Amino acid sequence: MARFLALRVIYMFLVMIGVSIIVFGLSRMAGDPRYLYMTAGSRWSQEVWDARGRELGLDKPMVVQYLLWAGNALTGDFGDSLWYQRNSLDIIKERMPATLQLSGIAYVLAILVGVSLGIASAVKRGSLLDLFIRGFALVGQAAPPFWLAIVLIYIFAVHLGWLPTSRRGDWTNFVLPVITLAWLSSAGIARITRSSLLEVLDSEYITLARAKGVGRKSVIFKHALRNALVAPLTVAAVLFASFITGTVVVETVFAWPGLGRLAVDSALNNDFPLVTGITVIFAIIYLLSSLAADLLYAYIDPRIRIY
Numbered sequence: 001m002a003r004f005l006a007l008r009v010i011y012m013f014l015v016m017i018g019v020s021i022i023v024f025g026l027s028r029m030a031g032d033p034r035y036l037y038m039t040a041g042s043r044w045s046q047e048v049w050d051a052r053g054r055e056l057g058l059d060k061p062m063v064v065q066y067l068l069w070a071g072n073a074l075t076g077d078f079g080d081s082l083w084y085q086r087n088s089l090d091i092i093k094e095r096m097p098a099t100l101q102l103s104g105i106a107y108v109l110a111i112l113v114g115v116s117l118g119i120a121s122a123v124k125r126g127s128l129l130d131l132f133i134r135g136f137a138l139v140g141q142a143a144p145p146f147w148l149a150i151v152l153i154y155i156f157a158v159h160l161g162w163l164p165t166s167r168r169g170d171w172t173n174f175v176l177p178v179i180t181l182a183w184l185s186s187a188g189i190a191r192i193t194r195s196s197l198l199e200v201l202d203s204e205y206i207t208l209a210r211a212k213g214v215g216r217k218s219v220i221f222k223h224a225l226r227n228a229l230v231a232p233l234t235v236a237a238v239l240f241a242s243f244i245t246g247t248v249v250v251e252t253v254f255a256w257p258g259l260g261r262l263a264v265d266s267a268l269n270n271d272f273p274l275v276t277g278i279t280v281i282f283a284i285i286y287l288l289s290s291l292a293a294d295l296l297y298a299y300i301d302p303r304i305r306i307y
Contacts, residue, residue, distance in 0.1 A: 008294050012287045017284045023276050026064050034058070064111050069228060073280060079273035084267070088277040092259065098168055099251070103243040105174060106181035110243075114186035118193025120230070123220060125198065140187025146244075149180045149253040164218035166255035177254045181247065186237050188234050197228040211283065237293035241286040 034044075034052050044052070053059055057068045072078070078088040119134040124236035155163040156176060163172050200206060201224050244259070259278055266274040 008291055014197045020070050023279050024069055032150045038305060073237055078277035081271055081274045083269045083271045088273045095259050099244055099247055102177055103247060106178045107240055107243050110182040110185040114189025115193050117190040121194040122197035135192045137187040140183045144251045145180055146183055152176045168257055174207055175255060176249050181250050191279055193232045196231045200224045200228045234293045234296055238289055238294050241289035244285055
């Protein structure tokens with residue numbers, strides 16, 4: 001298990017290096033960073049221009065510039081936001097709770113709904129309930145989140161007037177964005193749970209348990225369900241990262257003051273320090289969630305620990 005964990009940590013480290021190189025390279029492809037710090041119509045003297053370049057390390061080779069930037073990023077220093085004129089990490093910390101709150105609620109809802117529907121669909125295979133759940137999953141995976149968000153706003157906010165259209169407030173403000181964010185994932189989990197449970201229910205040891213007279217509920221929930229949940233649980237571990245990074249569209253449509261909307265606004269404002277900070281934070285969250293999924297998979301199925 002220690003070797004398994006060490007290999008995964010090494011892979012994470014290598015991926016993080018690759019992400020940092022790509023982020024730094026894209027920032028330099030946009031042109032001289034000094035232009036981003038100039039206000040509209042302003043001009044700098046040559047002395048100010050050169051001094052600013054030395055401050056940013058632009059007088060050094062590109063490799064040295066990357067190492068300086070990466071060193072600062074390791075300490076959480078992504079530079080000051082060009083738009084907000086404040087430390088980028090402080091702004092990210094302020095917006096993070098809103099994203100975590102929205103993503104956490106949607107994540108729990110997606111797991112509960114997806115697993116429950118998947119079990120019901122597998123147990124009632126071929127019934128009208130099974131057809132309804134499969135239709136729910138099909139629509140959920142086919143509908144783009146921005147389209148679903150607009151439809152929900154039109155029906156429940158504009159037409160019926162039951163729920164607010166945007167902003168963060170009381171529980172009513174969570175309903176539409178949570179449904180939008182959770183529907184796609186719950187549909188995927190339902191399909192995975194259904195297929196996994198059906199495969200286990202058709203296995204030989206389940207047939208043997210039924211032949212011995214084991215009750216239907218015991219066969220499903222005691223013998224079959226634990227093995228069938230291996231795939232859904234490992235997918236669910238990675239889903240948490242996708243919920244956080246996938247809030248960009250949902251937060252933009254519902255004007256939610258989280259990291260997703262902040263990323264869009266920063267990109268539109270050419271706020272390079274803030275964009276790079278958010279990108280690195282998203283990458284770290286995704287890698288940690290992937291590591292959690294690997295460890296969960298190794299715990300549930302010890303056979304993979306040899307790899």
